[in-house]
Amino acid sequence: MTGSEVPISFRLAYVPGVTPTKWVRIWNERLPETPLALIPVSAAEAPDVLRAGGADAGFVRLPIDRTDLSAIPLYTETTVVVVPKDHVVAAVDEVSAEDLDDELVLHPLDDTLDWERPPGRPANERPATTADAIELVAAGVGVLVVPQSLARLHHRRDLTYRPISDTPESRVALSWPEDETTELVEEFIGIVRGRTVNSSRGLAPAPAPAQPEAKRPETGGARRKPAPGKQAATGKPTGRSARSGAGSPKGGKRGKPRRRS
Known part of the structure; x- marks a missing residue:
């Protein structure tokens, strides 16, 4: 649906006993440029109002004839x-x-x-x-x-x-014309189901993309030698100095110095 097709308001029908105040408040916070118009209807006439296009969605009491209508049960009353x-x-x-x-x-x-x-x-x-x-x-x-x-x-x-x-209970549902599942209807479904702004599939603005992590600047300095006894960057041991006798048997004797001629 393009921007030119978005209606100037969202029309919400509701039957007696249903109080849509909480959902209307959230709608106004998320979509302040799209007014929500409330349309009170009787429980008997609500399905026909939706089919005739008199409202984009509505709170109804089940059971209803679901021909051409979608419905999401919300809660059951005492x-x-x-x-x-x-x-x-x-x-x-x-x-x-x-x-x-x-x-x-x-x-x-x-x-x-x-x-x-x-x-x-x-x-x-x-x-x-x-x-x-x-x-x-x-x-x-x-x-x-x-x-x-x-x-x-x-x-x-x-x-x-x-x-x-031991008596029937009344179930309240959100209903809308099956072939008119618009972006605004999806947005209201998300509100009723408790979706947050970030998880909503409707028209709420998406979060800004994360900035790529900056690369470390090149220092250009000479590489530091690993400390004695620690491993170098290759993962191989650096070894001990030749004078220390590394690689010789532990406790071995040192040879006598040669006499100069």
């Missing part, structure tokens, strides 16, 4: 049950799906959990949204099972939530 603060569930640390058998459990149309069979007793009508279901819980009409991030998103002082076991 599932909780939202109840009024004076509800019996508020007195315990955790509940199971069986504990809700006698409860009216609300199942909104925008529910993100992949149920085979929701727990509890079903309501006569399904609330349109999770926000509507939260209002009904506050009014004392049933309880609600959601990912923990949605319970935090719709926090109210008169409500609380507790972890619930």
Whole structure:
């Protein structure tokens, strides 16, 4: 992709409950000349927004139809049950799906959990949204099972939530159109996966090449002789002086000097 094809911004969709603040901050630090635009979408419409080109990438909730879409699962959320603060569930640390058998459990149309069979007793009508279901819980009409991030998103002082076991868990993934894996998408994948600037495969500047090591200057001086008893540069022993009697048997006698005529 040439420089003329780089879009003036990177469009990131995200579903309710996902907080992309940390990744946006890192993006702004690494690519300050490429603004990142956030696009809030519902969990149901997120895949179609990506396919239609309404965003370059997006945080979605699995499962989704992966036709024409790539997806990298990022994390799995704890599932909780939202109840009024004076509800019996508020007195315990955790509940199971069986504990809700006698409860009216609300199942909104925008529910993100992949149920085979929701727990509890079903309501006569399904609330349109999770926000509507939260209002009904506050009014004392049933309880609600959601990912923990949605319970935090719709926090109210008169409500609380507790972890619930034996229920589906919501998985959050980064997704993008399969045929549009651009350099900017690669850069954001690297940020989400925790790559550093030096290890990123995207547009972050590469580190400067290392300078070649300078050669030692030639001194031009005479070579120094090795000290007696040490090896010369060839690795051969230098030997001892002839007067010292090197090479003669240890303790051998010295010969008499010849008389001059």
